Each structure stands twice: as structure tokens, then as C-alpha cells.
Amino acid sequence: MKTASITMIIGSALLLGLFFFPLWSISLEAPQYPSGIGMYIHLDGLEGHEKHDIQNIDGLNHYIGMRKLPKKDEMWEFTVFPIVIGGMAALGIIIGLLGFFKKVSYKWFLGWLILLTVLGVMGMFDFNAWMTDYGTNLDPKAIMKMTDANGNPLSYKPPLFGSKDILNFTAHSYPALGAILMGIGMFLTFIAYIIGLKKAK
């Protein structure tokens, strides 16, 4: 149980990486941007890959009527997400410690992981909903109003995961270091559960 608990503590502690590294990265490629332009999504706000990338993405987006990218205080998520992640990390570490002192069983590890997964899916759902709104809810006075082959307004929603061509840009959307650490952490907590399970047999 000691190995399993330590693994659980390490795994849940890796969530704290999200306070230091970005969750997601969206980058845009176009001929006029040889070194690219893009942004990191942090738990508590957006940040350009380069100092002024947010301003420059807003500048590009205004041609197609997209709203300006939200500041920290313009989205409740940037306040709530750090609390949720911080709380989950603390909870995981506490469960791990309790496991170490044999106060709780390894099943709690799985319980924690399921809770985090549910929260994570909700977070992704929310993120996707925001991107859909951001990419389709356009200014009626937009300079350029592009339509698809069926005459419907074009959506400029960046992909949740992967790459997609949007007008002259190719958008790439992938997890960044914070999310990768979180993924490793979640995997470790699952391993903790498996170790606990095997030890119990």
C-alpha cells in the first residue's frame, strides 16, 4: 500500500503543474507569419506565444467579426478552474496520505480519478462550447462575411484537438505541458489503484 500511496501522491501532485505551465496551446500558421502566431491557455487566463500575440490575433479576428479574446476577469472559468484543480490536487494528496497511513482503501484512488475525469470532461465540454460561441457568434457588421458551399456562415471555431484550415490560416490545437503533466498524473493515480488492487489480492 505504501508504493501505491506514494504513486497516488505524486500523480495528484502533478496537477499542480497547471499552475506553472499552460493547459493548451493554439497556434496559427500563415505565409505572412513565418514564425507563427498563437496563444497558450492557462488555468487563469490567456497568454500569447510572443508578447503581443493576443493583440495581434484580435487584430486579425476583427476582419471576420470575432470578439476580442477574453481577459482574465471576463470569464468565470479563469477564477473557478484554479480552485477546482487546486482542490483536486489537495484532495488527491490527502487521499494518498491517508492511504499511506492505511486510513482509506485503494478504492478511493479510483474514486478520485473518476471524479477528476468527470470534471475534466465537463471542462472540455465547457471549453468547446466557448470556442463554438467564439467562432460562430460573429459581429453582424463584420468586414468579411464568409459562407460555406451551402451559403451558411463559416465557423471560425478552432479545433478542440488537432489541426484545421481556417481561411488563410492553419490552426493547431494541442495540449501543452500543464495538460501533459496532468495526463501523466492521472495515469499514475490509475497505476496507484492497480498496485493497491494487486497488493490487496
Added chain:
Amino acid sequence: MKTIQKLLLSLSAGLLLVGCGNNSNQSNGNSGAMASSNAEKVYVAPGEHDEYYAFMSGGYSGNVTVYGLPSGRMFKEIPVFSQFPTNGYGYSEETKAMLNTSFGFVPWGDAHHPDISQTNGELDGRWIFINENNTPRIARISLETFETDEIIEIPNSAGNHASSFVTENTEYIVAGTRFAVPNPQKDMPIDEMKGEFKGPLSFISIDQDTGHMNLEFQLNMPGFNYDLAHPGRDKSHGWFFFTSYNTEEAHSMQEVNASQNDKDFIAAVNWKKLEEYVKNGGGKKVAGTYAHNIYDESTQTATTEMKEGVISVDPRNVEGAVYYMPVPKSPHGCDVDPSGEYIIGNGKLSTQLSVYSFTKIQEAIKNKDFDGDAYGIPILKFESVLEGVVDSGGLGPLHTEFDGKGYGYTTFFISSEVVKWKVGTWEVVDRKPSFYSVGHLMIPGGNSRNPFGKYMISLNKITKDRYLPTGPELEHSAQLYDISGDKMELLSDFPTHGEPHYAAGIPAEMLKSKSKKYYELEENNHKYAAKSEDATRVERNGSEVHVYATTVRSHFAPDNIEGIKVGDKVYFHITNLEQDFDVPHGFSIIGANTSEILIMPGQTKTITWEPKREGVWPFYCTDFCSALHQEMQGYVRVSAKNSNTKLRWSLDDEWRE
């Protein structure tokens, strides 16, 4: 006599080459396999970068042009001594002060010799300096912004040609006097010049942190024409060498009368001794008014300080500081090899280069091995200081650069060729024709302790048939040689803007990563900046109207202005809010009696407009900034002088007043 005959022969034969025997056809390089391999050597594929920056003096354009080597592509023209309507330099309210002098505003200059700052005798890529010949000045250009940051005028001087050469730790930069003048200036008969005129040599110190220049002292030399100069380096660090001609002190028909003496002089100047002398209170303060113009990157505004007085040093008062060395008649370039041991006198009207040894100079000084004096300045005995002679067989040597591999390269104007010779043995090892009448040549770092001996360019005075003809007036021509092998290889030629005299080259790697991409808006401390659209406004102060406007793709804020009156003087202060690389906006308005302004991201620039007639007058962005560039325009309503039209402004019909 033989020399004269040769000279006449070559002059009368126009540009036929004389005295250059071997394989001039082959080196033309325009045939067969040779040409294709040469093409590969200068081909820089689309999107690839050149290996070297080359900064060419623009000569009578007054500016500096930036090229890439080996491609020969021009990247930029940096305005320095001349008004530049392309971006508003010298027209905008911020930069007009850069062209102030003690003679008032001078809109033009004659730029000659760029030189890159050095540390320990090697290029350091901090700044590039360049001199102005006509109204003596020296400019400092930032190698981060590639803009002129400072110009200092040199008083009591005329024809600042022996300039702007830096010492090996950029302690000093020099200015010379090519046209001897009364010092102090006075109303006197011209033909009483002899012994009355002077040729002051100026030493300007450089602040190592800011680069700011300060005129420390002037060496009040006899009135010969000081033509070119180079500092000693390494073992000869602390000395400066200046060629002079017209030791005859002729005041008229100089082409003949200044060519009578068999030998003129190189002045060897121990500036460290002079520096110490001045530090200890030596020299005397004499009159001399000069402008010192500094561009402040924070306020983005140039200011002029008029200064008065300069320390003048009589060379005869500083024991052991100044000597003359005889040199075959009317020398031009004065060059020092990378070791600092050899000083090369290029005898413009002779066939030979005279090579002086620094060690021998020191010996001769110690032994007082003099051959009389000129106005009290000891003349070192020619034979005692001469180390060797490069007997080239060419005619009219002008300038020498070094490759750092033991060879010197000298241009010959009259025989129109570049000659390669070995340092130490003085034997000629190669020669190639240049097309035509080459002046300076440049090897990147070729006048430093550490030359980059891969390419050499010759800067040719005559263009003739090298390119498609464009009427009587032609750009000049540069030629690129590969000097990595035993023999020089002519690779390509390309036109150059204005009249490049000297040039300076530096490896691209040393500059390109620190080249600024845009100005930080938050660091913009311009007095009239509007750092957001909310801050835009129009203020009237009598008949003076200040418009605080911004640009961002693709509109001005404000873009409608009313309440301007005929007879007003309107200052458009335009701040470019963009914070991205290569997104300038321009501004111009119908009937403005100035130039446009081109505003870089984060910058504020100001141009004035004095409306002459009532009406509604458009302004627009002059730089194709975006897909909506054509829409980037606005209107100013101009009412009669005594009208009551309210002063108000708007963007998107949100009027403010």
C-alpha cells in the same frame, strides 16, 4: 618620367587596362562552367539569408545603404545626412533637429566612410559611424534599429574626409580637414593661404554605454589637405595615421599646383599622448560653434544642443606626439595591417605602395632620425621608416584592405584593377581587373585585427556598360570577388545607390538576432503620443492645432475632424498602435508642404499641415498595411478663418469635442 608617360597613356587610352598581364579574359567569368559555378556562389535561395551585411556609404545621397553579401541585394537605405521623404526623416517634427548645424538646417550631406565599432580591435556590431565631408559632421547609427541616433558637427574644419575611423576599443573617432582653412575663420586674401591656413584633426570620444560622441580636442595641424586615416591597432594602438596632400599649400589649380612635390606626408599622431596632455590641462580653448544632435529612442525625438568652444592643441607643444613621414606624391588611402606593424601609404599618382614599419618608426623617433621639419613638426627620414615597397606594375593605388591570412588587397584607380600582395615579402601574387576605375574596396572586418577573408567587394566609380543603360546618369557599381582561394575570383556585379565611397561589412550572425522588430508602445515616451484610441483628441492653441491620432489596421482614430480653419498650423501626431513586426502605417494629407511620415509599430511621428483653402480634405495611409488599406482614410473639414465651426472629431460617428 616613365610614370608620367604611363599616366598619359592610360588616360588617353580611356579605360584600357595597362600593366596587368595575366588572364584578364578568364576572370571576366561570363562563360561556360566557370560562370555557372560563380552563379551558385552568389545565389541565395528565396527565403535564405546572406552571410554578411555590407553597409555602403551613399556618397552624395548623404545616406547609408544596407546590402547582403554574397547576393548583392539591397535591404534598406538608412537616412543620415539628407532629408528622406520616403519615411519623413528630416521632415518630421521629431527628426528635423538631426540636420541642424551651426549654419542652420542643412538638408543634404556627402557621406563617405562608414566604420563599425570595435572592441579589442575586432568588430563588435554596436554602432556604425559615418562622416560628412561638406559640412563636417559625424553620425552614429544604431545597429539595433538601423536608424541614425546622433550627429555631431565638427567646427573649425572643412572637408571632413579623413573620417570616421574608430580606434580599436572605440575610444575615439577622428575627423580631418581636407580643405585647409583659416583657423579661426577670418576674412583674408585667398592667395595669402600659405602658412596661414590650418588643417585641424579632431578627436571625438565615444561613451561606451550610450555611444554619445564628445569633441575632446582638435590638433591644429599645418594647412595641408588631410585626406584619409586609419588608427594603429594591436602593437600600434594609441597612434593614428593620416595621409596628406597639397603640402605645396596651393590655393588654385590644385590638380597641377598640388602635384608638384615629389613627396607629401603621412602624419603619425600619438593620440594617447595628446589625450594625456589635454587631461592634464594642456591645449587652449578656442572659439568654434557646433551643433550636437541626439535622437532619444525613448521620446523618439531629436534635440539639438549648440555648443561653443573646443580645446585646440598645437602639435609642436606636445613633445613626441606628432611626426610626418614622407610618402610618394599625393597619397590617398592610409591603411594599417591586422598586426598593426605595417602602415600602408597608397601613392595615388605613383605605381608603388610604401610600407612603413611601426617598429622602425619607433626606432627613428628614439634616434631622432629626422629629415628636417615642416612648420616645426619633425619629418622622419623616409629610408629609416620604410619597410618595403609593393611594386605592383599598376597605376594609381588608392586603398588597401587585408584578409587576415597574410595578404593585402589594393585598388588601382587608373589601371582599374585589384592587386593581391603578400604582407612581409611585398610580392604581387594576383591581380584582377575591376570594371571600372575602382575606388575603395571592402573585406568584412578588413580594417580590423580580425578580417573575415571570404569576400571582397570593389566599389567602382564608373558604370558604363555594366548594366542596361538608363540615360546619362547611372548608379555606381560594386563587384564581388571570392578571395577564399589563392586567386581572386570575380563573382558578380551589382549597382549601388548614390556614390559608395568606403563600405563596412560584418557577419550577419553578429547583427541579425538583435535587430529590433518593433518599438514597445509601453516604452513610448513621446510627448504627443496617444497610446490608445481612448486617448486620441484634438486640441487648439490659438492657430496651432494638435491632433493626437492613432493607427491600427485599418483605420485612423479619429478619422473625421471638423473645426480646422484656414491659416491654422495643424500638427498630426500619429501613434502606430500595432505591436507586430513589419506593420508600419503611413500618413499624408492633400496639399501638405512636407513629406509623408512612415510610422513603425509603437512609434509616434509628427508632420505639419497648413490648410490653404476651405473644404473637406482627405488624408490616408500611404503604406499598404492590410487588405483594408484602401479604406484607411479620413477627412478634415476646413472652414473660413473667422467661422464658428466647432472643433470636434470622431471615429465611427462617435463625435467628441
